[in-house]
Amino acid sequence: MFCRLCTLSKGLLAPSRGLAQGSQNPEKQRVFHIHEGKHGFRDKLREIVGASTNWRDHVKAMEERKLLHSFLAASQKGLPPRRMKDSYIEVLLPLGSQPELREKYLTVQNTVRFGRILEDLDSLGVLICYMHNKIHSAKMSPLSIVTALVDRIDMCKKSLSPEQDIKFSGHVSWVGKTSMEVKMHMFQLHDNEFSPVLDATFVMVARDSENKGPAFVNPLTLESPEEEEIFRQGELNKGTRVAFSFMSLLKMAPTAEERTAIHEMFLNTLDPKTVSFRSRVLPPNAVWMENSKLKSLDICHPQERNIFNRIFGGFLMRKAYELGWATACNFGGSRPFIVAVDDIMFQKPVEVGSLLFLSSQVCFTQGNYIQVRVHSEVASLQDKEHMTTNVFHFTFMSEKEVPLVFPRTYGESMLYLDGQRHFSSMSAPVTLKKDHLIEP
Numbered sequence: 303m304f305c306r307l308c309t310l311s312k313g314l315l316a317p318s319r320g321l322a323q324g325s326q327n328p329e330k331q332r333v334f335h336i337h338e339g340k341h342g343f344r345d346k347l348r349e350i351v352g353a354s355t356n357w358r359d360h361v362k363a364m365e366e367r368k369l370l371h372s373f374l375a376a377s378q379k380g381l382p383p384r385r386m387k388d389s390y391i392e393v394l395l396p397l398g399s400q401p402e403l404r405e406k407y408l409t410v411q412n413t414v415r416f417g418r419i420l421e422d423l424d425s426l427g428v429l430i431c432y433m434h435n436k437i438h439s440a441k442m443s444p445l446s447i448v449t450a451l452v453d454r455i456d457m458c459k460k461s462l463s464p465e466q467d468i469k470f471s472g473h474v475s476w477v478g479k480t481s482m483e484v485k486m487h488m489f490q491l492h493d494n495e496f497s498p499v500l501d502a503t504f505v506m507v508a509r510d511s512e513n514k515g516p517a518f519v520n521p522l523t524l525e526s527p528e529e530e531e532i533f534r535q536g537e538l539n540k541g542t543r544v545a546f547s548f549m550s551l552l553k554m555a556p557t558a559e560e561r562t563a564i565h566e567m568f569l570n571t572l573d574p575k576t577v578s579f580r581s582r583v584l585p586p587n588a589v590w591m592e593n594s595k596l597k598s599l600d601i602c603h604p605q606e607r608n609i610f611n612r613i614f615g616g617f618l619m620r621k622a623y624e625l626g627w628a629t630a631c632n633f634g635g636s637r638p639f640i641v642a643v644d645d646i647m648f649q650k651p652v653e654v655g656s657l658l659f660l661s662s663q664v665c666f667t668q669g670n671y672i673q674v675r676v677h678s679e680v681a682s683l684q685d686k687e688h689m690t691t692n693v694f695h696f697t698f699m700s701e702k703e704v705p706l707v708f709p710r711t712y713g714e715s716m717l718y719l720d721g722q723r724h725f726s727s728m729s730a731p732v733t734l735k736k737d738h739l740i741e742p
């Protein structure tokens with residue numbers, strides 16, 4: 303499979319060039335481990351934020367964070383600029399050399415759980431942003447950094463083995479006033495070399511010490527034409543996001559071409575015997591969209607909280623991904639493999655104790671591809687009103703050709719078109735490879 307970003311990222315940023323291939327890193331403090339402990343990156347995050355390790359201390363820990371308010375900058379100009387390499391870090395997931403780590407990452411097909419990788423990417427993105435905004439004289443940060451958007455995750459043409467070491471790297475690639483774009487790469491050891499397996503772009507937002515209002519981030523200074531290109535790409539990404547949201551089918555009617563396509567699908571479902579709008583029949587090898595649905599419910603226990611005592615974005619992504627994978631599996635009747643994740647917007651934080659309702663459905667298919675949409679909403683135990691927190695978009699590739707999915711209602715037709723737009727925004731067509739084994 304061709305991966306636009308894996309190719310683009312190769313050699314663009316000076317700090318990642320040598321390190322990406324597994325060479326020695328002179329700045330040892332920038333290399334963290336996934337596991338807990340002295341060099342564990344989650345412990346590092348807790349240290350930076352001063353988060354509680356026990357739920358019973360969470361109120362006290364938050365009270366302490368209030369005192370950090372005075373360290374917040376009144377304007378962005380008051381903050382020193384940072385270089386891309388200031389935020390550059392690497393994180394090791396030594397699945398090969400530390401087999402005790404494997405269980406957590408293992409699927410029954412002896413591949414790596416992609417849902418676990420999503421969790422690691424989320425924490426890595428946050429740590430990168432803390433590196434960018436580091437106050438050298440203070441151990442703790444006054445900022446609360448939250449995930450606003452998973453812009454894109456593209457898989458490259460490599461299998462993920464649970465028996466080989468994995469390495470993540472990343473850095474801040476663009477900054478606004480309170481938001482930052484982060485680019486992350488993942489590599490796996492293959493013939494003694496770390497080869498690219500995944501590229502990800504997230505947008506993180508800085509909030510004040512109590513996560514109640516916006517906070518300024520350090521500006522970014524660019525040191526080479528390559529870095530200018532990365533930054534320019536960040537600007538472009540921002541523009542594309544605005545254009546995409548402006549064109550949303552919730553705000554605007556579909557294009558003439560899209561309307562024609564939907565009308566043709568509708569005509570294809572009319573029963574030639576009755577030609578009645580009430581009796582509709584599916585063409586051969588097609589499934590009604592409503593019959594592709596799967597739902598789940600989770601109780602958001604304190605264990606799933608992030609360092610700011612809200613539910614961890616990575617947990618929400620893992621849950622949505624796993625339901626999406628099951629939906630694709632159920633629909634296609636064979637093992638689906640993840641190809642791309644895009645446009646996951648974290649609209650509202652999820653409180654500890656909430657009920658999390660996930661609803662997943664296939665909204666577009668083509669050949670071996672299945673586009674799945676997972677809608678997430680929460681309700682509190684006291685208040686039964688449901689509130690949407692996220693919409694997830696996953697592109698899967700099935701081992702076999704899959705049926706067509708047909709919308710029955712106008713609402714479903716809009717979901718179909720939205721799914722088609724997400725599918726079309728994918729980098730490039732991919733060919734099914736036996737070694738492309740990235741599963742739940």
Ligand SMILES: CCCCCC(=O)SCCNC(=O)CCNC(=O)[C@H](O)C(C)(C)COP(=O)(O)OP(=O)(O)OC[C@H]1O[C@@H](n2cnc3c(N)ncnc32)[C@H](O)[C@@H]1OP(=O)(O)O
Nearest residue numbers: 425448449450451478479480481608614615648649650651
């Ligand atoms: C281990 C630790 C892990 C911790 C990580 C997590 O788990 S976090 C948990 C999961 N995530 C969450 O719970 C976040 C939930 N969402 C939210 O709280 C909020 O939607 C939000 C703070 C992200 C944004 O709120 P608002 O839109 O009201 O904020 P505001 O309008 O001030 O915008 C702040 C900045 O974010 C940018 N922004 C907002 N939404 C955006 C989006 N979808 N895509 C790109 N950028 C976006 C704006 O341009 C602006 O940047 P500029 O100022 O630069 O122009």
